[in-house]
Amino acid sequence: xxxxxxxxxxxxxxxxxxxxxxxxxxxxxxxxxxxxxxxxxxxxxxxxxxxxxxxxxxxxxxxxxxxxxxxxxxxxxxxxxxxxxxxxxxxxxxxxxxxxxxxxxxxxxxxxxxxxxxxxxxxxxxxxxxxxxxxxxxxxxxxxxxxxxxxxxxx
Numbered sequence: 001x002x003x004x005x006x007x008x009x010x011x012x013x014x015x016x017x018x019x020x021x022x023x024x025x026x027x028x029x030x031x032x033x034x035x036x037x038x039x040x041x042x043x044x045x046x047x048x049x050x051x052x053x054x055x056x057x058x059x060x061x062x063x064x065x066x067x068x069x070x071x072x073x074x075x076x077x078x079x080x081x082x083x084x085x086x087x088x089x090x091x092x093x094x095x096x097x098x099x100x101x102x103x104x105x106x107x108x109x110x111x112x113x114x115x116x117x118x119x120x121x122x123x124x125x126x127x128x129x130x131x132x133x134x135x136x137x138x139x140x141x142x143x144x145x146x147x148x149x150x151x152x153x154x155x
Contacts, residue, residue: 026120027068029150030075033058034127035143042135062153072096072118075146084112094118096125108132114144121148 035056039049061075072091084102091098096116101109108131116125122145129140 024069024071024120025063025075025118025123026148027063027065027151027153028148029153030061030063030146031058031149032061032075032144032146034145036140037126037143038139038141040137040139042133042138060149060154063148064153072123075123091118096123098125102129104131104133106134110138122146 033056036052036054039053041049063075082102084100086098086100088097088099090096094117096114096118098114100112102112103109110129110131112127112129114125114127116123118124124143124145127142127144129138129142131138
């Protein structure tokens with residue numbers, strides 16, 4: 001794995017996909033914050049990994065009324081270029097259990113597992129991404145969490 005391909009992995013963490021299901025979230029403004037917990041990225045400088053460990057990134061998202069009925073999936077929808085495939089997804093009764101595979105440019109797909117809980121105004125998951133790079137095994141663990149911050153969307 002080349003150093004320049006390292007940041008996109010972290011950018012995927014807060015936007016991991018969960019397919020649409022019957023659970024509903026309340027519409028309005030949402031903040032989705034992902035905190036890095038563990039970073040094992042072969043070939044990446046150790047000082048960079050130490051600097052990133054424990055850091056958070058927050059995305060501000062609008063959840064329109066028309067999309068709120070789709071539940072957690074609406075806020076966690078991936079960017080299309082990720083091209084991940086869902087292997088298992090159970091989102092029911094306040095619990096999230098989701099596993100997917102995401103292709104790499106080189107090598108076997110990365111496996112992403114998200115387990116957590118949700119309610120109408122929050123969700124919390126532990127996301128673990130594992131895989132093999134040409135320089136060795138990769139493991140990234142993050143804790144994405146979301147909270148509804150306003151009943152209306154900011155423009």
